[in-house]
Amino acid sequence: MNIVIVDTGCANLKSIKVAVKNLGYDSIITSNESIISESEKIFLPGVGTASAVMKLLSEKNIINIIQKFKQPILGICLGMQLFCDFSEECNGVKTLGIIKSSVLRLRTTHLPLPHIGWNQITFQKEHALFKKIPNNSRFYFVHSYIVPINKYTLSTTNYGINFSSVIQKNNFFGVQFHPEKSGNIGSQLLKNFLEM
Template sequence: MENTPPLGVGGLVIINYGAGNIQSIKFALKRLGVEAILTDNETEIRNADKVIFPGVGEASSAMQKLKASGLDKVIPTLKQPVLGICLGMQLLCNSSEEGNTKGLGVFDVDVIRYSNEVKVPQIGWNQIQNLKSGLFKNVSENEFMYLVHSYYAPLCEGTIASSEYGIQYSSALQKGNFYGVQFHPEKSSTAGEQILKNFLNLKSKI
C-alpha cells in the first residue's frame, strides 16, 4: 500500500457523540500512522482536514444525541471529505425505519429493515461489488468486509458499492464530499485498512 500523505493543519477528526465504534477506529488509524482527534467541538470539526462519522447502536437515540449537541446542523454542511461508518452512514440518509428516525438528508435514500426472510442482524463477512469510487482504489471486486446491521440502504443514485443479503443493497454511498460505508473498514483486515488509507488520501475541499 502506498504511503499516507501528511494530513492538513486540522488533522483527522472522529466525531464524538456517544454512539461510536471509536476505539477500534482509532486503533486502525494508528496502525496507519495517523492520530485522530476525538471531539464534538464544532470549530475543530469544521477545521479538520478529514472527518470520520462513526456509529454503532440505535438510530433514533443516536440522532437525539446529535441534536442535543447541535451536530445535526453541523455535519450536513461540512465541506471536507466525511466518512460515515455503519450507523454513521445510515444517519446521513433521509430517514431510517429504526425508531422512525429522520436522518441528516445527505444521501437521498431511506434506510429500511431487512425482511424476515433473512436472519437479522446480518453479522459477519460479506462481499462488496460494483466498486465505483476512488475510495476503493487497490481494493478488489468481491472483497470481503465485516458487517453487523439489521437495516440497510437500498440501491440508489449514490450507490458506489453493493452487497447481497437476500437482496442487493448499498454497502457504500457517495454524494460530493460525503462517503458512507455500511461495513466496518476498521475490522476488515488489509482491504479495510486500504479503504481507510484511500479516504485519508482524498483531496481536501477546505
C-alpha cells in the same frame, strides 16, 4: 492532517482511532463543534440506534456542521445510514437529509438478523475509494437496516436482497461495513479515504 472521529457515544470509536493510527495518522475523538468544523477529514461512526445518535448530535449542535461540511466525511455503518433523510427504525427517525433515501429494515425470508459477519462488496462504479481493493472483496458487517440501491451507490452487497454497501454524494462517503474490523482490506479502504 486534522482528522476528527465524531464522538457519537458508540463503542467502536477507539478501534477506528487505532486503525487510523496504524496508518500513520493522528486523530481526535470529539463532539466539540469548533474542532469538528475546522477538521480536514471526519469519520462519523455509529453503533446502536439512529434515534440515540441523532439525539446526541442535536444536543451537541453538530447536525448543521455535518450537513454543511465541505471536506471529505466517511460515515461508518449507522453513520452511513444517518446521511439519508429518514430511517424506519423505532417507528421512524428523521436523519441528516444529505441523501434523498429512506433507511429500511433488512427483510429476509430465511437469513438471521442482524446480518453479522464477512460478506462481499460488488463495485458498481470505479472509484478512488477502491484503489488496490479487488472487486468482490469481503468486509465485516453488523447491521439490521439498509440503504436501498440508489444513484449514489458505489458498491452493493447481497444478504437475501441487494443493498448499498458503499455510497457517495459529493464529499459524503458511507460504508455499511466496519473497515476498522475488516483486516488489511479495511485498512486499505481507510488509507484510500485519508489520501483523497
